[in-house]
């Protein structure tokens with residue numbers, strides 16, 4: 491009926507205006523919330539074999555610039571064995587080697603009857619990696635994007651997942667190209683929140699020259715220039731001040747010598763065993779039925795070599811409970827090398843020793859909005875990095891051997907929960923948003939009621955008049 495129809499006109503107009511204005515308002519609110527400091531992104535950098543004290547050997551202005559703008563942890567206890575693959579996997583899982591399963595650079599899995607070898611670049615069998623889930627897998631399962639430039643394991647499908655962006659491992663790709671890729675990924679329309687950058691030096695030159703060689707100074711200076719390049723590129727891309735950058739390594743390096751060789755051939759026939767992983771921590775697989783014979787021959791063979799049956803390996807190494815750890819482990823003292831005989835050759839710089847030896851420890855510094863500035867911390871475990879990374883990324887850590895509590899004092903604010911900073915800003919955003927919607931609705935209701943009242947008056951006036959035709 492016309493009067494009713496006419497009576498609805500003002501409220502219809504009001505309703506459609508309400509939805510339009512509310513829609514615009516909600517869009518504004520959404521963009522305002524997204525402009526709030528979202529969980530800052532994280533870039534994790536590893537300079538392979540960068541010993542903790544290299545920054546004091548020669549002038550390293552870029553390392554010191556980052557330290558001044560962030561946090562420096564002086565002693566980071568990495569995991570046994572202090573080799574590249576076990577420690578890189580610890581950094582991204584928070585697990586000891588026996589738990590994440592990458593127990594060495596050279597492995598044999600007796601159940602799979604398969605080998606894994608960094609030397610032969612035979613590292614792509616997913617099964618070796620899948621005792622753990624690295625952080626990029628979790629990050630992506632929680633809806634984020636990751637990008638990896640050559641970090642060990644990032645070109646392997648683990649639990650069916652590859653990083654959102656990654657570079658197939660190729661040692662000859664220059665540092666600058668790796669940085670450029672990461673910056674592309676951080677600044678793309680669908681940016682990553684987590685990047686991993688790996689560089690092979692100063693490990694390779696440390697092995698070749700030995701860490702005590704004065705020529706290492708130039709190698710360390712070159713790494714410092716590379717860090718400077720990374721910082722300047724991040725600044726150009728307006729990322730340096732807004733992302734959290736962590737610079738660390740997998741292990742240090744110590745000096746070997748031809749005067750400190752332990753020759754297994756002097757004690758036991760090489761017909762009785764196979765060497766799976768090499769000096770200075772040697773994984774020995776005795777031939778069938780030869781375990782006791784090999785062990786007895788080596789147990790007290792040399793004062794600078796400690797030989798364990800697998801079950802005797804000290805608990806503090808967290809290096810026993812894994813099928814890929816071989817029945818006998820021979821560990822050299824710092825600076826000593828275990829070879830079959832002198833013709834095997836050895837590396838003048840090496841790592842892989844007891845993880846309590848300071849020379850085995852890596853550099854660690856962190857700068858960005860989450861970190862305190864110009865702060866020094868004395869000690870942390872490498873396993874603590876993983877829960878810290880999960881906290882920074884706002885993702886849920888998987889069970890691990892690290893502790894966020896142990897490292898939260900390097901953060902700007904102490905936050906009780908792993909998602910603390912994130913939920914704090916979300917709560918404020920939701921509260922403000924709800925308040926504004928309530929105010930808007932109240933204003934609308936007032937407007938609507940007034941409009942209804944006016945239309946009632948119009949209806950009453952019109953009802954007194956003759957109806958129009960039709």
Ligand SMILES: [Zn+2]
Pocket residue numbers: 538539573574575693740741
């Ligand atoms: Zn390494």
